[in-house]
Amino acid sequence: MKKRPLILVTNDDGITAPGLRNLISVMIEFGDVFVVAPDSPQSGMGHAITLDSTLHIESLILDEGPQIEYSCSGTPADCVKLAVNEILNRKPDLCVSGINHGSNSSINVIYSGTMSAAIEAGIEGIPSIGFSLLDHSWNANFEPLKKHIRSITKNVLDNGLPQGTVLNVNFPKNNIKGIKVCRQAKANWVEEFDKRTNPQGKEYYWLTGKFVNQDKGEDTDIYALQNGYASVVPVQFDLTAHHFIQNLNTWNFND
Template identity: 75%
Template sequence: MSKKPLILITNDDGITAPGIRALIEVMVNLGDVFVVAPDSPQSGMGHAITLDAMLFAQNVEISKGPQKEFSCSGTPADCVKIAIRELLPRTPDLCVSGINHGSNSAINVIYSGTMSAAIEAGIEGIPAIGFSLLDYAWDANFEASKPYVKKVTENVLKSGLPKGVVLNVNIPNAKSGDIKGIKICRQAKSNWVESFDKRKNPQGKDYYWLSGKFVNLDNGEDTDEWALENHYVSVVPVQFDLTAHHFIQQLNTWNLK
């Protein structure tokens, strides 16, 4: 029986995406790799799960290597669930998600299928990391990302993560020599100023395209946005306990009984 760590790989861009291929190339040198990823792009799905449709998982070979690969008809969170319950020989020692084509820093973390997959693993008590590169192009160059993916992963395999915590790692779109290093950060306060482009289809029925502009509301130099703008890899520890603990005491003063 292999003594190597069992590593589950998933993403939200789909199993054929170049980003997940780059992630596999790093992980096969660190452990025994199982890939369970969506059969089509699932960006922006957040933590959606499939409740009202059949799920399919098919053994595939997208690229040659020691990894075992499954293409799943569901969301990124579905992929993690079915991997743990049905497809893997045992509970994985680590789940890595990505490498996402595009940023998952700041407020983007709550919409991200990449991070939701990592969070789903964290809910199951599995150390997990989401990796993203700040380049939305399908043919993005992931070479400069690989050393940082390897370094963060090796540290998690060695030291583990606290229960309820996963790592959100974003990598600037830069050549290897342009990246200054790694910064441990907090999530920047930000939002999207959104609008809908209203159009009509050939039958005269209204339809809408969502568009928007990302706005960073945070001037702090300890945030992921600052790190990325200054050519650092940002590492943010993320928790899935959404309780606003600081408000509990004040809420207890309300007349709710």
């Protein structure tokens, strides 16, 4: 009989987030679940790691169930590093991150703590998936996502993922029509800083912005999501722009 897979579950919204609790409830169907998640929200942390400060972990029980859980004082990437290299006694067969409360489609993959945790696991050689729902609400309805998460998880456990590749999965808020394999849309945030004055008369800013998609392609994650489909983008962490190397070699660096 095949051994039950060891599944590492993490996120960036923190260990109490409903998205994480719902992801745990699906993963215990597939294997032995080990949770190492931040003790506080870490959205927008990108691939930050804790170099200049100490890290703490706490064993805790939040919900009944077979899963083993730890909270961690660090970033999502720290959680994965600690789980894999310090807490677990064997390498996980799968890492899942999320379910994020909010989109990580398109350029958001760069800023996302959820995806950084998934990418960190990928760097460690673990097949890995980040899940996100296009609904920031704490009370978002994660129930309709579960059958799709099961399907994607089963595929990854059965087929594996090529070294250097992880999956970025985003779900539309309502009525999921199905799943589309996509590329990352070329879109970006146009920042609008909200400038205010504090009670002491000092100026400060809040970062806000408008998401602008100028990518007309019908094979992008944004297009799939706007048309009611969940998007699955394979993501790599070799950032080399290989297509530009030949051109760059014609530059004269000796002037």
